[in-house]
Amino acid sequence: METLANLESFVRSAETGSFSAAARRLALTPAAVSRNVAMLERNIGVRLFQRSTRKLTLTEAGERFLEAIGGNLEALQAAIASVGADQGEPAGVLKVSMAPSFGMTYLLPLLPAFRARYPQVRPEWHLENRSVDLIAEGYDVAIGGGFELSSGVVSRPVAPAHIIAVASPAYLAGRAVPTSPEELADFDGIVMRSTRTGRVRHWTMRDVAGAEMAAHLPETIMLNDPAAMREAALLNQGVALLAVPDVLPWLERGELVRLLPRWYADAGSISIYYASRTLLPGKTRAFIDFVTETFARERLAERFAGSLG
Known part of the structure; x- marks a missing residue:
């Protein structure tokens, strides 16, 4: 039975065409992703990628393998996330994108309380003035406004x-x-x-x-x-x-x-953006709920409303 890490490394490398890009999505090093893929190829006895200095290209066997496991991998990840949430506290790297000014003023001050409540979650928070591609860049959550809702992404408005x-x-x-x-x-x-x-x-x-x-x-x-x-x-x-x-x-x-x-x-609205999975990972759900609770407690939606002036 292949490990989930090997299968994830293969699928993300195929989607991005790069071990480096796949590594960013998986919070691994490019060397680790390359080793996982090589181990998968060795275990099943088939070369899945043609490698060059510029990019990765799927072999014919790799294309068939990707088609066979792609959707099943998402279902397996969701099942593992669900079981993990039931068995213990949220854990793992939490990759979040936020605007610098908004993040410094309203979200970074929440960091001590969030870590105290969820000590197994490792924040990786990016402060940047751009609309990220959550799926392609491997973000768990983005907070801001004006994001285009690409396929597989949903938004939850929290304030005007x-x-x-x-x-x-x-x-x-x-x-x-x-x-x-x-x-x-x-x-x-x-x-x-x-x-x-x-x-x-x-x-x-x-x-x-x-x-x-x-x-x-x-x-x-x-x-x-x-x-x-x-x-x-x-x-x-x-x-x-x-x-x-x-x-x-x-x-x-x-x-x-x-x-x-x-x-x-x-x-428009300030919203929380995340992948529209049937079962969200525990770390993602914990963060969304934590931010939503804070906005309600601090009455930020009301305080942000210029129409109340």
Whole structure:
């Protein structure tokens, strides 16, 4: 009987065309994945890959073998995860993607309590400003907004992603307070250029009654990171349109001020993304439940809602 590790290494290497890519998905070294595949080939007496310095290519026998076990492997993994959850506490490497500003402010502070509750789970948390491919890159969970729901991925909304206008009290001193989004054109703008599209994001704001108006913020200062935009606003450099989570602690401390408190832009939802398996691994379910409980206890969905201004 072949070990699950050998079969997983084979299937992930076939899917990615690389021992290195498979290793990242499996939280192993490329050498370990290569050894597992070599052991599988030796045990069944068939070469499964044609190897070159550039890529792996399945042999004809490898293609037949992949077709035969691919779906069965997923079912076997789910069964093992289910039994493991029943027999003991969640365990294993938990690979999570999150935006840097959001992760540093709201998720990393949860790390001590999470590890205390689940000491057998080993966090591997990636703070990055991009939408990852959960399946291809081997992530257990991603938290953020704007992810495309590829096949096999589901989302669980936990809070709104509302965009509001903020500036420092010092910057606003002596300036007339704007009464509508179009009046933002009279201020210095701190705007964001997308690293993915190269374009500057412009927002249409709405008020609590449902009226909509474009926010014409000048492109005075251009940055590519929300945390950097917030810092520029704290340095009295102008007005920034940012998600409530990125500025909430500074608003609560009075270091930033919200302009147009009845206006906001709707950027969708902050969601937890994970693979749509029938039976989630215990470590994944534990993390999702832990974050959801924290959001409810701290009333973050309500506090993140710009529409309540």
